[in-house]
Amino acid sequence: xxxxxxxxxxxxxxEVNLKAMAAVLNLAEVREFQKDVxxxxxxxxxxxxxxxxxxxxxxxxxxxxxxRTTYNRYRMQNDQVSRYDVLEDTWVxxx
Numbered sequence: 001x002x003x004x005x006x007x008x009x010x011x012x013x014x015e016v017n018l019k020a021m022a023a024v025l026n027l028a029e030v031r032e033f034q035k036d037v038x039x040x041x042x043x044x045x046x047x048x049x050x051x052x053x054x055x056x057x058x059x060x061x062x063x064x065x066x067x068r069t070t071y072n073r074y075r076m077q078n079d080q081v082s083r084y085d086v087l088e089d090t091w092v093x094x095x
Contacts, residue, residue, distance in 0.1 A: 059073050
């Protein structure tokens with residue numbers, strides 16, 4: 001799969017990031033957030049990659065007409081998804 005598109009986001013970042021995005025999209029917390037964004041109909045749900053802390057991470061966010069709000073950042077290592085805990089500045093395993 002050379003191009004992955006979800007709610008307007010397209011990435012050709014490679015199979016590793018596509019696998020990580022698919023794993024993140026499958027998380028119950030992300031599905032719930034996506035549902036909430038859809039139901040509020042004031043913003044749009046997005047998922048993408050961004051540089052964070054020296055590596056690429058998966059970012060789940062919503063875009064309003066005048067700003068963007070990050071829901072969470074995730075990374076995948078050894079087929080394990082972790083969520084960034086901003087308060088503790090650590091990665092916490094999820095799933």
